[in-house]
Structures are given as C-alpha cells and as structure tokens.
Amino acid sequence: MTSSLNRRDLLRGTLLGGIGLAASTRLPALAQAAPTTKGHLKQSVARWILHDLSIDQLCRTVKQLGLSAIDLVGPADWPTLKAHGIDSAMCNGAELGLTKGFAATEFHDELVTRYMRHIDLVAEAGYRNLICFSGNRNGMDPLQGMRNAEVGLKRLLGHAEKRGVVLVMELLNSRVDHPDYLCDHSAWGVELCKRIGSSNFGLLFDIYHMQIMEGDIIASIRRNHEYFVHYHTAGVPGRHELDDTQELNYAAICRAIRDTGFGGYVAHEFSAEHSDPMDALRQAIALCDV
Incomplete structure (x- = not known):
C-alpha cells in the first residue's frame, strides 16, 4: 500500500470528526452474495x-465479504x-496516541x-x-x-465494569x-492483567507484533x-498480506484460537504489497475461516 495514510493517522482525532476519505471504484465489483463461512471465528x-473507501462504502463492502464488524x-x-448493522469490534478515539499511555503518570489525568x-x-452505542x-x-x-499503568487503569475500571465496557491494551513490537x-x-x-484482576481489562494480541518480539x-x-480478548493479523515480515511470502501459518494459528473457545474477533490489519488489498482481504478471510 503506497498511501501515506496509515493506522497511526487514523488513531488521531476520531472523537471529533469523520475520516472523510475518497470513494473507491472497486466497490461495484463486489455486488454479489456474501460468501458462506464456517462461522467458528468472527x-x-x-x-x-x-x-x-468511505465509511459507508466500507460497511457495504465488509457485508459483501461476509464480515460483520x-x-x-x-x-x-x-x-x-x-x-448497516455493522459492529464496531474495537472502538478508538480516547487515546492520546501510541506513545503517551498509562505507563506515564503525567498523562493519567487527561x-x-x-x-x-x-x-x-461506547456503552451508549451498544459496543464493548x-x-x-x-x-x-x-x-x-x-x-x-x-x-503506573495499574494505578491509572484502576481509576477507570469501576466505571468500565458498571457500563460493561472492556479496556483492551494492545501488544505492539518495539523492535x-x-x-x-x-x-x-x-x-x-x-x-x-493479573494485577488489575478485572474481566473488563484485557489484551489485544497482535500476532504480527508478537511474532517479531517473541514468536511461539x-x-x-x-x-x-x-x-486475550481480541486478535489482529498481518504477515511477517513486513506487515503484509497473509500469503506464501511470509512466515506465519495463519490457518494453524486460527485453529488454535478457535480451540480455546474464543468468542471475540480476529481482525485483519495488514498492508497489501503483493496483491490488490481487496483480493488480499478475501484471501485472509478464507484462510482464517477454520
């Protein structure tokens, strides 16, 4: 993907405004029935x-691809x-960015x-x-x-528990x-997680990031x-599509997730390099439909 717009850009300012991105010409080609999936993993x-894609186009596209979130x-x-009847599987907009988080007490009040x-x-919207x-x-x-993170997060946990919202900290690679x-x-x-001791706090296990940091x-x-209350996918190396150019066996990984009884979402978060992003997403969905 050659666009300079990336996830870090989209994490900024989502509370105050929409994304306002350009329309895509690929959308009409997707006008077909949603594929049938096994449904063991969302x-x-x-x-x-x-x-x-605009957010409206994206909603229609994910439905046509058989996704719900x-x-x-x-x-x-x-x-x-x-x-469109689409779930917001992982909400954002409260963060100060990736670098200013709960580990630093100077950011706690804000x-x-x-x-x-x-x-x-999140609660009023019916999300989690x-x-x-x-x-x-x-x-x-x-x-x-x-x-420090424990102290800061515990200031929120009572309210999160009351409203049924789960705070999810993402594991990212620092390498x-x-x-x-x-x-x-x-x-x-x-x-x-153990220190906080609440089912309203958990981890986003990003498979790409953790393969880089620790493997296994x-x-x-x-x-x-x-x-682990949520998962992200991407290929290693390069954070690219889930194809035969990378080292992770996503079918096996998703079977392992399925076999834990996981009821949350496995979300695709890759930048396609070797194929059209829509084709890459279709392939990822099929690969992870175990």
Missing part, C-alpha cells in the same frame, strides 16, 4: 487497510455502522478524563471493546511502568514499528488465551 477488518472506528462513524467520557459513548496503550518507556523501568513501546511482550501484558505464537495463545 472476523473483522481494521478501518485503515481499505482507506480509500470493523476495527478502529471512532464515534463520528458509529451511526453509519449502525445503519487519559482518565478522555476514557471516562469514551466509556460512556475500547483500545488503550501503555505508551513508551522513556527510560522507565518496565516494572515501574506496570505499576521494528514502535521503538520504545512498553507493552511489547505478552508476559508484561499478562502480568498487568500458538503456545502463547494456548497458555494465555484467557487474557
């Missing part, structure tokens, strides 16, 4: 990977999703204000998952960062894409699945 797609969509676009308001918005981030280390000891990000290993995130993906899923 699949979603990150809003940014088909960034040339979109990831990383903020409140301005929720009315359009609702009009984050708490933003997340308290956003928890209400709201993304959050640890932020960067900035020289901080990882254990101190965990303690290639997000230098200095703190929540970069599943062990760190799982320990934070299937074993990690089997060992820690109770803390």
Whole structure:
C-alpha cells in the first residue's frame, strides 16, 4: 500500500470528526452474495487497510465479504455502522496516541478524563471493546511502568465494569514499528492483567507484533488465551498480506484460537504489497475461516 495514510493517522482525532476519505471504484465489483463461512471465528477488518473507501462504502463492502464488524472506528462513524448493522469490534478515539499511555503518570489525568467520557459513548452505542496503550518507556523501568499503568487503569475500571465496557491494551513490537513501546511482550501484558484482576481489562494480541518480539505464537495463545480478548493479523515480515511470502501459518494459528473457545474477533490489519488489498482481504478471510 503506497498511501501515506496509515493506522497511526487514523488513531488521531476520531472523537471529533469523520475520516472523510475518497470513494473507491472497486466497490461495484463486489455486488454479489456474501460468501458462506464456517462461522467458528468472527472476523473483522481494521478501518485503515481499505482507506480509500468511505465509511459507508466500507460497511457495504465488509457485508459483501461476509464480515460483520470493523476495527478502529471512532464515534463520528458509529451511526453509519449502525445503519448497516455493522459492529464496531474495537472502538478508538480516547487515546492520546501510541506513545503517551498509562505507563506515564503525567498523562493519567487527561487519559482518565478522555476514557471516562469514551466509556460512556461506547456503552451508549451498544459496543464493548475500547483500545488503550501503555505508551513508551522513556527510560522507565518496565516494572515501574506496570505499576503506573495499574494505578491509572484502576481509576477507570469501576466505571468500565458498571457500563460493561472492556479496556483492551494492545501488544505492539518495539523492535521494528514502535521503538520504545512498553507493552511489547505478552508476559508484561499478562502480568498487568493479573494485577488489575478485572474481566473488563484485557489484551489485544497482535500476532504480527508478537511474532517479531517473541514468536511461539500458538503456545502463547494456548497458555494465555484467557487474557486475550481480541486478535489482529498481518504477515511477517513486513506487515503484509497473509500469503506464501511470509512466515506465519495463519490457518494453524486460527485453529488454535478457535480451540480455546474464543468468542471475540480476529481482525485483519495488514498492508497489501503483493496483491490488490481487496483480493488480499478475501484471501485472509478464507484462510482464517477454520
């Protein structure tokens, strides 16, 4: 994908406005019945990977592809999703970005204000998952960062529990894409979950990021699945489509997720390099339909 618009861009400003992206000419070719799937795993797609579609076009497209949800969509676009009967599988818009998160106490007051308001918005919309981030280390000891994150998140948990909203911290790699990000290993995130001790806090296990940081993906899923409330896919190396140019066996990974009894979403979040993004998404859906 050659566009400079990426996920980091789309994480900014979703609370106050829509994305307003250009229309795509590919949409009419999708006018066909949705494919039949096994339905053992619910699949979603990150809003940014088909960034040339308007949100209305994207909703129609995902329905035609047999999906029922979109990831990383903020409140301005929720009315359009609702009009199409599409779920917001992972809501965003409360965060201060990927680098300014709950590990740094100087951001706690602003984050708490933003997340308290956003928890209400998510609940009132009838959605469930709201993304959050640890932020960067900035020289901080990882254990101190965990303690800080625990303190900040616990200021929100009572309200989240009351409103039925789950705060979901994403595991990201700090080796290639997000230098200095703190929540970069599943062990760190799982320990934070244990300290918080609430079913209204969990982890977004991004398979691409964790393959880069630690590998052993299937074993990690089997060992820690109770803390993983959402999954993202992408190929390694390069965060590209799920094809034979990359090293991950997504059919096996998705069977492992399925076998844990997982009831959430596996969301596709890749940048197609070797094929048309729509074709790549179709192939990913079929591959992960186990």
